[in-house]
Amino acid sequence: MISPLQQAGEYPFQETFNELLIPVGIILVMFLVFYGISYYMKSNIQGSDDYMVAGRTIGPFVNGSAVSATWESLATFMGVVALMVQVQIPFLAVWTNFLLSIPLIVILYGQTLRRLGSYTPATFCKDRYGNTMSVVMALLIVFVMLMYALGQFIGLAQVAEILFGWDYTLSLFVIATLVTGYVVIAGMWGVSYNSALQFWIMLTAAFIPMMFVLNQLGSSGWFFPPLGYGDLVPEMQQTNPDFFDMTFDTRWYFAMFLAMALGPIGMPHLAQRIFTSRSVEAGRKTVFWFVLVTGLMFATIYSVAFAGVYWLGQEGFEVAEADFDKMIFYLNFAFSGDSITGYVVAGAIAGGLSTVSGHMLAISAAVANDVIEAFELDVTEDRKTQFGYAAVIGAGLIVALLALNPPAFLVVSILWAFSISAAAITPVIVLGVWSARVNRYGAIASSIVGFATVIVLSPHALGGIGAGAEGLTADLGIDAIMIAFPLSLLTFIVVSLVAERIDSLNVDPESNRNLINEMHGYPDDNVDRFTSATPLIILAVLMLPILWWGIQPW
Amino acid sequence: MQTHTKEALASLVAALALIGVIHSGIWFTMFGTPDLTVLGFPFHYFWLVAGGPVAMFVLYWVYYQYITTSIMEEKEQLKTSTSGVGAADDIGAKAGEDDD
Numbered sequence: 250m251i252s253p254l255q256q257a258g259e260y261p262f263q264e265t266f267n268e269l270l271i272p273v274g275i276i277l278v279m280f281l282v283f284y285g286i287s288y289y290m291k292s293n294i295q296g297s298d299d300y301m302v303a304g305r306t307i308g309p310f311v312n313g314s315a316v317s318a319t320w321e322s323l324a325t326f327m328g329v330v331a332l333m334v335q336v337q338i339p340f341l342a343v344w345t346n347f348l349l350s351i352p353l354i355v356i357l358y359g360q361t362l363r364r365l366g367s368y369t370p371a372t373f374c375k376d377r378y379g380n381t382m383s384v385v386m387a388l389l390i391v392f393v394m395l396m397y398a399l400g401q402f403i404g405l406a407q408v409a410e411i412l413f414g415w416d417y418t419l420s421l422f423v424i425a426t427l428v429t430g431y432v433v434i435a436g437m438w439g440v441s442y443n444s445a446l447q448f449w450i451m452l453t454a455a456f457i458p459m460m461f462v463l464n465q466l467g468s469s470g471w472f473f474p475p476l477g478y479g480d481l482v483p484e485m486q487q488t489n490p491d492f493f494d495m496t497f498d499t500r501w502y503f504a505m506f507l508a509m510a511l512g513p514i515g516m517p518h519l520a521q522r523i524f525t526s527r528s529v530e531a532g533r534k535t536v537f538w539f540v541l542v543t544g545l546m547f548a549t550i551y552s553v554a555f556a557g558v559y560w561l562g563q564e565g566f567e568v569a570e571a572d573f574d575k576m577i578f579y580l581n582f583a584f585s586g587d588s589i590t591g592y593v594v595a596g597a598i599a600g601g602l603s604t605v606s607g608h609m610l611a612i613s614a615a616v617a618n619d620v621i622e623a624f625e626l627d628v629t630e631d632r633k634t635q636f637g638y639a640a641v642i643g644a645g646l647i648v649a650l651l652a653l654n655p656p657a658f659l660v661v662s663i664l665w666a667f668s669i670s671a672a673a674i675t676p677v678i679v680l681g682v683w684s685a686r687v688n689r690y691g692a693i694a695s696s697i698v699g700f701a702t703v704i705v706l707s708p709h710a711l712g713g714i715g716a717g718a719e720g721l722t723a724d725l726g727i728d729a730i731m732i733a734f735p736l737s738l739l740t741f742i743v744v745s746l747v748a749e750r751i752d753s754l755n756v757d758p759e760s761n762r763n764l765i766n767e768m769h770g771y772p773d774d775n776v777d778r779f780t781s782a783t784p785l786i787i788l789a790v791l792m793l794p795i796l797w798w799g800i801q802p803w
Numbered sequence: 804m805q806t807h808t809k810e811a812l813a814s815l816v817a818a819l820a821l822i823g824v825i826h827s828g829i830w831f832t833m834f835g836t837p838d839l840t841v842l843g844f845p846f847h848y849f850w851l852v853a854g855g856p857v858a859m860f861v862l863y864w865v866y867y868q869y870i871t872t873s874i875m876e877e878k879e880q881l882k883t884s885t886s887g888v889g890a891a892d893d894i895g896a897k898a899g900e901d902d903d
């Protein structure tokens with residue numbers, strides 16, 4: 250029997266902690282360990298290079314785990330489960346597309362920019378396109394990172410609400426203070442080692458409690474949650490016959506690819522992790538660890554979403570939309586009690602900390618390094634590091650203020666950030682690495698067109714102007730990418746090639762020769778490489794049907 | 804074929820192959836999935852949860868083990884032939900430190 254319920258506080262199952270002592274103890278110990286590692290690592294910080302990319306000394310295993318934690322974020326515990334419970338299987342496509350991003354970063358530009366010794370994609374833009382594009386890129390990075398961090402702050406505040414029963418606003422500002430203080434203490438060095446630890450806390454906090462949950466749900470493969478619940482599928486198909494349906498049409502999945510696979514490629518907090526590698530070789534090896542540990546984590550989280558839907562169906566419970574984010578906690582309260590749920594909450598906090606610290610360091614690097622360098626300000630190394638600290642504190646405050654009025658799902662602002670990144674950042678970086686024919690005129694035009702298109706078509710900014718999609722697709726702001734991405738690439742290519750033909754603009758593809766050779770690891774032998782316009786023209790032609798497809802009503 | 808052309812094509816093919824294996828779980832379903840279960844799961848679900856990531860791991864290993872290595876060797880030969888240019892891979896890293 251279904252018992253429709255509209256809001257938290259009225260459900261016939263446990264929603265918050267009855268006993269706080271053990272959960273709070275677990276979380277306090279975890280914070281002490283993070284602060285301890287940060288404090289210990291602080292002695293290694295002697296300049297901005299140490300603060301922002303850990304002196305480029307991190308090995309593949311630590312980095313693979315740290316990348317995974319940064320990449321997964323709090324959304325893995327809360328937003329993903331929520332959307333899987335609501336959207337069901339199609340959301341798997343979202344997350345598997347996301348999984349592509351790290352290998353693609355390494356293949357498409359991570360190793361080349363690591364050779365240049367870049368802090369962020371904006372550092373690369375300064376070398377490749379000049380100061381103006383560097384400032385545009387730094388501003389885009391700050392915007393995208395703020396949007397992404399917004400989702401994390403909302404989620405962390407919701408965790409504090411569940412844990413302490415505090416008001417949302419109080420929870421938000423306590424969390425903002427804790428997170429900002431944590432990032433200020435040790436920069437990327439402490440954050441890298443902490444993120445690796447945070448990943449393993451996240452994995453165990455999802456994996457081990459799910460063993461108990463699946464066991465009690467009657468799964469014979471409970472000891473391996475990622476793939477052990479197959480024998481529950483027939484019952485799931487009876488209670489939720491459409492759970493395994495893909496539901497949406499081809500275009501929805503293609504839009505997801507553009508936003509979720511190509512968007513994160515432009516995300517500086519992910520690329521920055523590759524730049525912390527001790528060598529290009531170590532950066533490449535990072536991908537192996539990343540795919541291995543992230544695959545394990547994701548498959549475990551799918552089992553959480555499956556069990557959540559299965560449990561709701563079995564018990565006849567309904568949960569209000571806004572509370573789907575808390576499903577993993579409800580499930581653990583119901584099957585495992587307060588102590589184990591305390592560890593699950595610790596895992597969620599670890600996920601939020603790892604990602605938001607990456608965002609804040611990316612903002613810090615954009616402000617304290619890229620903007621200062623772009624304007625060629627004469628600033629000492631100490632002062633630069635101080636600017637970095639100030640940028641982190643400022644970012645914490647801004648995000649906390651933005652999070653006062655949150656969207657219904659915490660994933661919404663994150664998906665929006667992905668769309669902007671895919672349209673305004675990714676093309677500029679990837680084509681800048683692989684073609685000597687693109688230039689600053691194309692790059693600036695492309696970033697502005699990509700950014701403006703997403704903003705105009707997004708339901709979260711102006712509203713009222715859509716790209717033709719309705720319902721969830723439009724609500725998530727994903728439909729805009731079907732127009733913004735091809736438009737951005739077309740602008741980039743056309744403007745770059747036209748600018749070459751205008752003498753007064755002084756565009757000379759050969760001026761990039763040494764930079765292109767250096768970033769790809771070729772000798773400085775005065776040979777022009779990656780200078781053909783044909784691949785650019787083919788790419789531009791391929792964008793036309795995508796643009797046409799995106800413009801059609803969904 | 805010149806080394807940089809080979810490098811660009813290899814990177815493009817590797818990227819497309821990775822995208823292809825992940826998306827095959829989606830396309831199989833869109834265009835008619837065979838009525839097949841693996842470990843009790845419908846095939847497309849299994850592929851998205853486990854098959855895709857494992858296939859991605861294997862593909863990346865092939866790219867890393869064979870393609871990257873052979874192209875790096877060609878680059879080293881180019882450097883040797885032009886002589887006197889240091890390895891760009893070592894920027895910011897200490898030589899000989901490659902493990903955790």
